[in-house]
Amino acid sequence: MTINEIQDELIADFAFFEDWMEKYEYIIQLGKELPLIEESKKSDDLLIKGCQSRVWLLAEEKDGRIYFTADSDAIITKGLVSLMVKVLSGQLAEDIATADLYFIDKIGLKDHLSPTRANGLLAMVKQMRLFALALQAK
């Protein structure tokens, strides 16, 4: 699936939620289900330091596509991280670099990407794009 197809699917999924509680319970569930990076591998190289919560991001390249694994110490951040990974992982570098991530706004979670949140999520998205740009430049 393309980045936009995945985004549209997520938007459709989130449309089922009646209120913020259900939405957050789902995100928390996502966060709990995905032990994304092993503790022993969480080196400082992978760490993206937010002021509020920390995010670890690992990127691997195969045939022009980038595969992301990521993690966070806060469960809501982790749930959001896993949404980002769903959308961007396994995509072509050029698509990642130019992707318009409109789903976050559409599912009502834009606040979490604001720099004042300092939860590491925005920095992670930037880092994902940087990986893609670096790969393209090769």
Add this chain to the structure above:
Amino acid sequence: MLYTKQKKVKVLTPYDIAAVRADFPLLRTTVNGKPLIYLDNGATTQKPRFVIDAIQQYYTLQNSNIHRGVHHLSQLATDAYEVTRNKLKDFIHAEHGHEIILTAGTTHSINLVSTCFGKAFVKEGDEVIISAMEHHSNIVPWQMMCEERGAKLKVVPIDDDGVLDMDAYARLLNDRVKLVSMTYVSNTLGTINPVQQIIQMAHENGSPVLLDAAQAVQHMAIDVQALDVDFLAFSGHKMYGPTGVGVLYGKEKWLNAMPPYQGGGDMIKDVTFEKTTYNDLPFKFEAGTPNIEAGICLGASIDYINQIGLDHIAEYEAELLHYALEALAEIEGIRFIGKARERSSVISFLIEGTHPYDVGVILDKLGIAVRTGHHCTQPLMDRFGIPGTVRASIAMYNTQEDIDGLVAGVKRAARMLL
């Protein structure tokens, strides 16, 4: 017309919490469809109508630059600005009005002392003492100054309850110690430090003391002469006043012995290209056009606090704090960070198995404003080995219902997150 001629706020005896709340318009707002429960007062307080009106009146009736013009408006604004200085002098019981330097806030005040006191008195090999519970703004300025001057920063440790180790403090005092700078009340732990004893011990050692009173002035009466403290720093916005103004109190003898901080207008007597002579106190430390409206309207917030009475406020808040600590203690898995017996206004906690950020996000959804994270006290978080805390901090307008709402919110967050 000056704001001081406004109708006075009503005198409240005993504490009329409903009337106090009614004075703060923003407390009636809703967040995410829920009535706001504002418990982030350690970060900044809401403003009473009395102060908001004063700001509007300043711009509609008085706006002009101060200490410069001979014209009518400039005189009005200058007088009002100086009235605030005088109110501040009375508020903290300083001996002289010129010992009150109006700054941009606590951070500015501390940087002023670290820079100017440093230049005048600190040499290579000297030492400055702070504590393990300081806000970054009472750590970094001293680090910068010590680095520049080849001095050493010494840190008084705390115990697991968040109480200063006074024996360790005694051991750190020696003739190299040029200054002691400590917080009066910890913004993360709520601990009230034994400032009288801290000052006395420092003075016996010949070292002056700066107190960071950012979390103290709005909660308890302070008498700088009785304390015999050398410097006191605090911010207007945490005491129901405007943002962008704060205070540095300094004993005359120290302020006179320190060089100016910034150069510019107002701080000079005579300027030639060969030499400038500096103005007298307090203007020597007040270069440039200050935040005039904030300075003037800080006077209104002091009036407001005085009319209600700091003693009444302190008594009410102590009861509410006690109520909050007992109510929160009922929550399963709660861990308080900071358990000093002498404490004020601030409660930091964690819920076992949850991250403070997650708790904060859910509380926000419920219309409850708390602070999460390290609260600008990263070394303190490292001391406890935690990423941060959830911090609820109370002010004169908070109620038992606010606390009940917080407790219910935290329980709900825990149910969702665990």
